[in-house]
Amino acid sequence: MKISVIGTGYVGLVSGTCFAQMGNSVTCVDIDEGKIAKLRQGIIPIYEPGLETMVLENHEKGTLAFTTDIQEAIASTDVAFIAVGTPMGEDGSADLQYVLAVAKSIGEHMQHYMVVVDKSTVPVGTADKVKAAIQTELDKRGVDLEFDVVSNPEFLKEGAAIEDFMHPDRVVIGAESETAMQVMHDLYAPFMKKSDRFIGMDIKSAEMTKYAANAMLATKISFMNEMANICERVGADVNKVRHGIGSDGRIGYSFIYPGCGYGGSCFPKDVQALAKTAKDFGYTPRILDAVEAVNYDQKMVMADKVIKRFGEELSGLTFAVWGLAFKPETDDMREASSITIINALTTRGAKIKAYDPKARHEAESYYLKGNERVEYVDSKYDALTGADALILVTEWQEFRSPDFDEIDKRLNSPIFFDGRNQFDKERMARLGFEYFQIGV
Numbered sequence: 001m002k003i004s005v006i007g008t009g010y011v012g013l014v015s016g017t018c019f020a021q022m023g024n025s026v027t028c029v030d031i032d033e034g035k036i037a038k039l040r041q042g043i044i045p046i047y048e049p050g051l052e053t054m055v056l057e058n059h060e061k062g063t064l065a066f067t068t069d070i071q072e073a074i075a076s077t078d079v080a081f082i083a084v085g086t087p088m089g090e091d092g093s094a095d096l097q098y099v100l101a102v103a104k105s106i107g108e109h110m111q112h113y114m115v116v117v118d119k120s121t122v123p124v125g126t127a128d129k130v131k132a133a134i135q136t137e138l139d140k141r142g143v144d145l146e147f148d149v150v151s152n153p154e155f156l157k158e159g160a161a162i163e164d165f166m167h168p169d170r171v172v173i174g175a176e177s178e179t180a181m182q183v184m185h186d187l188y189a190p191f192m193k194k195s196d197r198f199i200g201m202d203i204k205s206a207e208m209t210k211y212a213a214n215a216m217l218a219t220k221i222s223f224m225n226e227m228a229n230i231c232e233r234v235g236a237d238v239n240k241v242r243h244g245i246g247s248d249g250r251i252g253y254s255f256i257y258p259g260c261g262y263g264g265s266c267f268p269k270d271v272q273a274l275a276k277t278a279k280d281f282g283y284t285p286r287i288l289d290a291v292e293a294v295n296y297d298q299k300m301v302m303a304d305k306v307i308k309r310f311g312e313e314l315s316g317l318t319f320a321v322w323g324l325a326f327k328p329e330t331d332d333m334r335e336a337s338s339i340t341i342i343n344a345l346t347t348r349g350a351k352i353k354a355y356d357p358k359a360r361h362e363a364e365s366y367y368l369k370g371n372e373r374v375e376y377v378d379s380k381y382d383a384l385t386g387a388d389a390l391i392l393v394t395e396w397q398e399f400r401s402p403d404f405d406e407i408d409k410r411l412n413s414p415i416f417f418d419g420r421n422q423f424d425k426e427r428m429a430r431l432g433f434e435y436f437q438i439g440v
């Protein structure tokens with residue numbers, strides 16, 4: 001099939017590349033000229049395992065093209081995906097301006113029947129708005145063209161995006177017409193050779209499915225963080241409790257890791273957007289509000305432990321921070337807990353020596369830009385030299401079996417704050433560390 005993917009970010013670039021990998025002819029469109037110029041030169045603007053090789057291969061083969069010209073891209077397109085951002089607006093709702101701008105452009109340039117697929121995460125009812133925006137432009141042009149708008153929420157995780165897209169748990173499609181449903185089934189069939197995991201439904205339910213999935217996952221995390229905070233106060237160990245409850249198949253082990261809060265571009269904004277939708281429709285979403293409130297506080301838990309140990313005034317102290325990205329295997333720092341922790345400590349006068357395998361550029365150029373108390377270093381051990389304690393924020397694999405002698409040697413004293421509960425507290429005590437975890 002001939003496919004256009006409009007919006008070449010984490011979702012658009014991964015989706016477009018995976019569709020090309022399956023033999024489709026794909027054009028990725030973006031308004032960011034710098035991004036498109038880089039991609040044309042074979043420079044991948046984000047870090048995502050496995051993505052670079054696949055982009056380069058398909059770009060060379062001619063199955064994956066990049067452009068800023070939406071008119072050219074959709075001229076011969078069967079299916080156009082909208083994969084632009086839906087950031088959080090000031091009142092918590094999803095900002096649809098980018099989605100509707102793309103819909104308008106599609107209406108301005110469409111030449112034949114097309115399936116327009118909304119892959120961005122959007123509130124229930126957005127497909128109707130997309131349809132109306134396209135129709136308005138067609139009416140202005142005085143042309144009578146048929147098109148279908150379909151909802152196809154994306155469930156990939158950053159850091160495992162290629163794997164998730166190539167082997168999806170499910171493909172959810174909300175469509176009104178049989179033709180569109182069939183087109184989407186044909187497009188995704190190669191990704192579901194083992195078993196058909198295609199779930200067709202009405203559009204509103206598909207839109208809602210995306211928010212329900214993210215809200216459920218965020219709820220599991222906030223629930224577990226709340227259990228951790230209770231464990232800590234009553235003298236229990238949340239790591240043992242996690243094992244104890246995860247073994248129940250009804251609960252399961254996934255997404256019950258306590259930590260210093262969830263970040264990323266999706267859970268924080270999607271939980272709040274769903275809560276806003278609920279309120280707009282007259283329902284008070286008590287669970288969603290609590291999930292968000294627990295997470296807001298959780299991002300401060302590690303900084304609070306540092307403050308409790310060293311005092312409110314941190315001038316003259318230096319802390320090594322391992323991990324800046326919101327999770328391992330990505331350079332994405334949107335809503336990362338590291339931002340809250342670092343800002344809380346530097347506001348109290350501390351200096352930070354930070355190391356992240358991939359997110360340094362994002363931190364330096366955007367998310368911690370201007371914070372002159374942060375120094376970036378090129379290795380995890382360099383961060384420790386002369387520091388008063390180590391704070392682990394993101395559990396990259398290279399932090400899992402560190403050389404504890406080296407940590408001990410380089411730190412002023414062996415004090416370790418572990419925001420992702422990576423180590424056994426008895427072992428850390430034997431190694432001579434003053435070791436702080438979450439929920440223990």
Ligand SMILES: NC(=O)C1=CN([C@@H]2O[C@H](COP(=O)(O)OP(=O)(O)OC[C@H]3O[C@@H](n4cnc5c(N)ncnc54)[C@H](O)[C@@H]3O)[C@@H](O)[C@H]2O)C=CC1
Nearest residue numbers: 007008009010011030031032084085086098120121154158
């Ligand atoms: N990042 C993730 O892991 C996931 C994101 N999503 C959802 O997918 C959507 C996209 O998210 P990301 O890929 O993270 O966003 P992103 O911010 O990485 O990328 C969005 C891209 O759209 C481009 N864009 C904006 N307006 C445009 C226009 N009029 N024409 C062409 N390009 C335009 C931007 O320049 C940017 O490159 C969001 O709704 C998000 O909630 C869904 C599942 C996973």
Ligand SMILES: O=C(O)[C@H]1O[C@H](OP(=O)(O)OP(=O)(O)OC[C@H]2O[C@@H](n3ccc(=O)[nH]c3=O)[C@H](O)[C@@H]2O)[C@H](O)[C@@H](O)[C@@H]1O
Nearest residue numbers: 154155156157158221255256257259262263264266326327
């Ligand atoms: O809509 C989206 O954008 C995506 O949001 C999440 O994916 P992502 O944000 O990339 O990463 P996750 O692996 O879900 O992690 C999110 C945050 O939760 C935290 N987390 C995760 C799991 C856990 O047990 N505990 C925990 O604190 C992570 O550290 C991270 O900060 C969902 O997992 C995807 O299915 C969804 O498509």
